[in-house]
Amino acid sequence: MELNGTKVGVEMKCPFNPINHYHHSQIQSEADLKRVNSDYYWQVQMNMLTYGLGAWIFASFDPRQPEHRRLHWAICYAVPEDMQLACDIMEKAKHYRDQILNEWMFNNKNK
The missing domain is CATH 3.90.320.10 (Lambda Exonuclease; Chain A)
Structure with a gap:
């Protein structure tokens, strides 16, 4: 539109x-x-x-x-400030997700 x-x-x-x-x-x-x-x-x-x-x-x-x-x-x-805040939060969430996946893969690899 x-x-x-x-x-x-x-x-x-x-x-x-x-x-x-x-x-x-x-x-x-x-x-x-x-x-x-x-x-x-x-x-x-x-x-x-x-x-x-x-x-x-x-x-x-x-x-x-x-x-x-x-x-x-x-x-x-x-609102650029809020968009940046959202991007920062998404980046932290991605990092946290990757950390969990890496730990899970490491633990399952050693079984």
């Missing part, structure tokens, strides 16, 4: 609970998304990192709402 000539991704949520849609309707920025639902914030940030995009649309849709409240969306921008 393109927005003003720039490629962006889209994350669409259709919450079962209308309260969640209400909370989503309070989101106007990536900072709001992080405050309202940090899991979705990190999902959006990691999607931007994965696809190399600088912006992502977070949208919430509830067909049970009146027409003017059914769809809410906000543009969320990449």
Whole structure:
């Protein structure tokens, strides 16, 4: 998808609970998304990192709402500091995984 000539991704949520849609309707920025639902914030940030995009649309849709409240969306921008934090954590996780695999292979090799 393109927005003003720039490629962006889209994350669409259709919450079962209308309260969640209400909370989503309070989101106007990536900072709001992080405050309202940090899991979705990190999902959006990691999607931007994965696809190399600088912006992502977070949208919430509830067909049970009146027409003017059914769809809410906000543009969320990449937060380089948080992306770096996520990369650092993934690197530590990879190192830990490799350590466990190496220990397991060593122990099974000597049996």
